[in-house]
Amino acid sequence: MFAYYLQLGIRSLKRNPMLTTLMVMAIGFGVAASMITYSVFRAVSGNPIPDKSSQLFVPQIDSWGPQQNEMGEPPGAFSYIDAMAVIKAHQATRQTLLYPVMLSALPHDANSIPVSVNGYAVTGDFFPMFEVPFQYGNGWSASDDDNRAPDVVLTAEFNQRMFGGANTVGREITLSGHDYRIVGVAKHWDPSPRFYAVWSDSAFQDPPDFYVLLNRALDLKTDSSGRNSCRGNLTFAGWDQWLQSNCVWLMPWVELDTSSDVARYRRFLEGYAADQQHVGRFAWPANVRLRDVMAWLDQMKVVPPESRISMVVASCFFLICLVNTIGLLLAKFMRRAGEIGVRRALGATRHEIYAQYLVEAAAVGLAGGGLGLLLTAVGMSGVGLLFDADIAKLAHLDFSLVGLTLIVAIFATVAAAFYPAWRAAQVQPAWQLKSN
Amino acid sequence: MQIHPIIVALRRHKAGTLLIALQIALTLAIVCNALFIIHQRLSHLSEPSGIDEANLFVVTNLWGEQYSTDEAAAKIQQDLAALRQLPGVDNVTPADSYPLRGGGWDNFITLKPEQVSMTTDASVYTGDEHFLRTLGVKLIAGRDFHADEVQNMGLRQNFVPPVTIISKALADKLYPNGDALGKPFYSMSDKPTTIIGIVERLHRADVSTWSAPYANESLIWPIRMAQPWGVFYIVHTKPGQLDEAMREAPKALYAENRMRMISSKDGVRSFAQIRHLAFESDRGMAVLMSIICVVLLAITGAGIVGLTSFWVGQRRRQIGVRRALGATHRDILHYFLTENFLISLAGVAIGVLLTFGLNLWLVERFEMQFLPLAYVLGGMVILLLLGQGAVFAPALRASRVPPVEATRPA
Numbered sequence: 001m002f003a004y005y006l007q008l009g010i011r012s013l014k015r016n017p018m019l020t021t022l023m024v025m026a027i028g029f030g031v032a033a034s035m036i037t038y039s040v041f042r043a044v045s046g047n048p049i050p051d052k053s054s055q056l057f058v059p060q061i062d063s064w065g066p067q068q069n070e071m072g073e074p075p076g077a078f079s080y081i082d083a084m085a086v087i088k089a090h091q092a093t094r095q096t097l098l099y100p101v102m103l104s105a106l107p108h109d110a111n112s113i114p115v116s117v118n119g120y121a122v123t124g125d126f127f128p129m130f131e132v133p134f135q136y137g138n139g140w141s142a143s144d145d146d147n148r149a150p151d152v153v154l155t156a157e158f159n160q161r162m163f164g165g166a167n168t169v170g171r172e173i174t175l176s177g178h179d180y181r182i183v184g185v186a187k188h189w190d191p192s193p194r195f196y197a198v199w200s201d202s203a204f205q206d207p208p209d210f211y212v213l214l215n216r217a218l219d220l221k222t223d224s225s226g227r228n229s230c231r232g233n234l235t236f237a238g239w240d241q242w243l244q245s246n247c248v249w250l251m252p253w254v255e256l257d258t259s260s261d262v263a264r265y266r267r268f269l270e271g272y273a274a275d276q277q278h279v280g281r282f283a284w285p286a287n288v289r290l291r292d293v294m295a296w297l298d299q300m301k302v303v304p305p306e307s308r309i310s311m312v313v314a315s316c317f318f319l320i321c322l323v324n325t326i327g328l329l330l331a332k333f334m335r336r337a338g339e340i341g342v343r344r345a346l347g348a349t350r351h352e353i354y355a356q357y358l359v360e361a362a363a364v365g366l367a368g369g370g371l372g373l374l375l376t377a378v379g380m381s382g383v384g385l386l387f388d389a390d391i392a393k394l395a396h397l398d399f400s401l402v403g404l405t406l407i408v409a410i411f412a413t414v415a416a417a418f419y420p421a422w423r424a425a426q427v428q429p430a431w432q433l434k435s436n
Numbered sequence: 437m438q439i440h441p442i443i444v445a446l447r448r449h450k451a452g453t454l455l456i457a458l459q460i461a462l463t464l465a466i467v468c469n470a471l472f473i474i475h476q477r478l479s480h481l482s483e484p485s486g487i488d489e490a491n492l493f494v495v496t497n498l499w500g501e502q503y504s505t506d507e508a509a510a511k512i513q514q515d516l517a518a519l520r521q522l523p524g525v526d527n528v529t530p531a532d533s534y535p536l537r538g539g540g541w542d543n544f545i546t547l548k549p550e551q552v553s554m555t556t557d558a559s560v561y562t563g564d565e566h567f568l569r570t571l572g573v574k575l576i577a578g579r580d581f582h583a584d585e586v587q588n589m590g591l592r593q594n595f596v597p598p599v600t601i602i603s604k605a606l607a608d609k610l611y612p613n614g615d616a617l618g619k620p621f622y623s624m625s626d627k628p629t630t631i632i633g634i635v636e637r638l639h640r641a642d643v644s645t646w647s648a649p650y651a652n653e654s655l656i657w658p659i660r661m662a663q664p665w666g667v668f669y670i671v672h673t674k675p676g677q678l679d680e681a682m683r684e685a686p687k688a689l690y691a692e693n694r695m696r697m698i699s700s701k702d703g704v705r706s707f708a709q710i711r712h713l714a715f716e717s718d719r720g721m722a723v724l725m726s727i728i729c730v731v732l733l734a735i736t737g738a739g740i741v742g743l744t745s746f747w748v749g750q751r752r753r754q755i756g757v758r759r760a761l762g763a764t765h766r767d768i769l770h771y772f773l774t775e776n777f778l779i780s781l782a783g784v785a786i787g788v789l790l791t792f793g794l795n796l797w798l799v800e801r802f803e804m805q806f807l808p809l810a811y812v813l814g815g816m817v818i819l820l821l822l823g824q825g826a827v828f829a830p831a832l833r834a835s836r837v838p839p840v841e842a843t844r845p846a
Binding site: 018019022025026029033037067068102104106113114115116176177178220221223225230231232233234235236237238239241242304305306308309310313314316317319320321323324326327328330331332334335385386387388389419423 | 451452455456458459462463465466469470473498499500501502544549552553590591592593594595624625626645663664665690694695696697699716717719720721723724725728731732735736738739742743745746747749750794798801802803
């Protein structure tokens with residue numbers, strides 16, 4: 001029966017090529033606009049670390065006070081003083097501090113020119129808590145952190161560029177004139193958005209080249225290449241005084257496995273802030289936050305407003321296309337009232353008429369989906385014109401998007417056909433036969 | 437033209453009428469808001485920066501070794517000399533940032549040292565005595581920096597120079613009476629800085645919406661950044677020699693000292709490229725919204741053509757009867773045009789509500805501005821015209837239905 005209805009449907013669609021083309025184009029454009037904008041939105045709003053996102057938290061402490069904080073919100077990073085105090089307290093299963101650094105690397109030929117490389121200064125827990133996969137070696141231990149060892153982990157890409165991808169564990173590398181010991185080479189790992197550094201860096205920039213041991217970077221006065229935010233009158237006149245200032249620049253993360261751990265950690269933060277008030281460092285009551293990965297990405301507004309607005313507008317566009325399709329299907333179906341009358345008189349039930357027209361609509365949907373797919377593919381190649389290059393490169397046409405495009409097109413068209421098909425099924429055979 | 441019979445007739449086509457009206461309403465909501473977005477984004481693209489963009493380029497020079505403040509300052513002087521020797525170059529200045537760069541250094545500004553909440557926020561540029569001349573910024577009051585006022589600033593040093601040159605926008609915000617020259621202000625310090633010069637315009641380094649309330653509010657301090665990471669060289673070229681100078685500059689710098697990193701991808705950028713990058717997402721939004729607007733209007737127009745054609749086909753007999761009873765071609769044409777006008781009018785009436793609803797949501801969620809009434813009125817006119825235009829061809833066909841149709845069975 002389905003095949004017969006499909007055959008009928010296609011024949012009927014051929015009868016009014018203009019109307020059919022119009023519907024197919026409306027569905028095609030509508031679904032393509034929605035899918036292109038959705039593919040970008042999907043790329044920027046995804047969960048970068050799905051299996052652990054609810055166990056990783058950003059602690060925030062209001063070190064600026066109600067008059068200078070961000071409209072009631074504590075700053076999104078720690079000052080050096082708070083960072084060191086909180087990390088020394090060891091109140092979480094795992095904890096890390098990090099900041100972005102830009103260094104120079106000299107490819108081994110001494111006459112070559114240096115290249116700039118980007119990475120993060122991190123503590124040892126960074127690797128296990130974010131589940132960084134290793135190709136060779138491993139991260140470093142807490143005792144290395146305490147010993148302020150000159151350890152570095154290279155990424156596979158950087159190791160490839162510098163050493164041709166060899167197992168370099170145990171070898172040395174000179175970065176900005178200082179020697180570091182390579183303890184591990186990480187496999188490709190580039191969570192997107194880069195949740196762990198969104199306060200400081202763009203969430204979608206090129207992947208890092210290395211991770212150096214935080215205490216070593218601090219000893220070498222390696223400046224942050226990222227954000228530094230201060231309040232009030234600044235009195236520091238050099239690195240050491242800057243460390244003691246209220247400037248925030250170190251990004252903290254903690255891993256907390258159970259909800260009771262979370263509650264306990266929150267109490268610890270409140271206690272710490274209250275103690276600071278007690279000793280007179282803060283002149284305001286405790287104001288702390290503890291957000292998990294997704295809440296943090298939301299708070300940091302990682303999804304660009306352009307992406308959301310364009311998706312909303314494109315969805316509205318699709319909705320209008322569907323309204324358009326309802327009208328055209330109605331016109332098309334009702335034009336065949338006479339034919340429906342004959343079929344009904346010959347014994348077709350309402351149900352069968354209904355099914356027949358829904359199948360016809362599905363054929364339109366399929367064609368619209370096909371066109372939509374084509375337009376989406378064209379649009380994806382032009383997505384670089386519409387969004388920032390860093391974001392545009394994340395959007396791609398994959399199998400799931402192809403499937404989604406077709407499914408959305410067919411389902412939407414069939415849904416749009418419910419009313420016109422119902423009207424068609426309501427046709428009174430007697431009326432039609434009489435008027436003929 | 438009698439409206440009553442049209443309305444009576446429409447009652448027999450409730451679904452079709454409702455669908456056209458709904459489509460027009462939704463189209464109005466989207467088109468108005470999209471046009472507003474396009475206008476806002478495009479106005480960003482042409483924001484003047486106040487500098488001589490056509491003859492400027494920027495070298496992002498990162499040091500290959502970690503230098504102390506004095507070493508970095510000395511290297512910068514050597515580099516400036518090397519760049520000045522290039523035939524196409526007529527001025528160079530070292531800087532920590534430049535207009536339209538995105539992000540950058542900004543400071544809270546207060547009028548009193550003990551004031552906790554800021555009066556405004558200024559984009560901070562550091563520059564030497566060549567800064568104004570190199571960028572081609574127009575000094576409208578006061579004087580430029582003297583060479584002996586310029587101090588070096590090293591890693592995480594923080595001091596407030598006693599003098600500053602500020603943009604007119606900042607001067608007007610701080611001293612609205614126009615008497616800012618010679619007056620002090622405070623910039624995250626208990627020591628004042630005195631305004632010795634005012635420039636006509638200097639765009640902020642940041643281009644994000646956060647900066648919008650402080651548009652063009654910038655200050656320049658007589659500081660030579662001698663940071664361990666590197667420095668930006670802003671180079672002004674002689675007319676027509678930009679491309680040549682952009683090719684020669686990195687060669688000259690590498691010849692001078694190879695322990696530096698100037699990215700071959702984006703280490704040397706003309707201001708045309710900088711502007712292009714700064715407003716990339718604005719341009720993208722404008723393009724996307726334009727495409728959506730055009731396609732949407734086309735689809736809505738085509739939808740009206742389709743539905744009206746169907747109605748005309750359905751009513752051939754009635755049209756024949758009317759013609760037989762004495763209606764002219766013109767009467768029939770007017771009938772369909774008026775019918776569409778009434779439906780469109782209902783559509784735009786609902787559409788106005790939807791338009792403001794969508795705008796309100798955008799304002800709330802995305803800090804957009806309120807839609808000016810002109811856009812809504814303009815959108816209404818566009819849609820009414822679109823409706824009339826779309827209905828014209830089917831209506832013309834209807835008017836040509838011969839009276840003899842009345843005698844044929846439906």
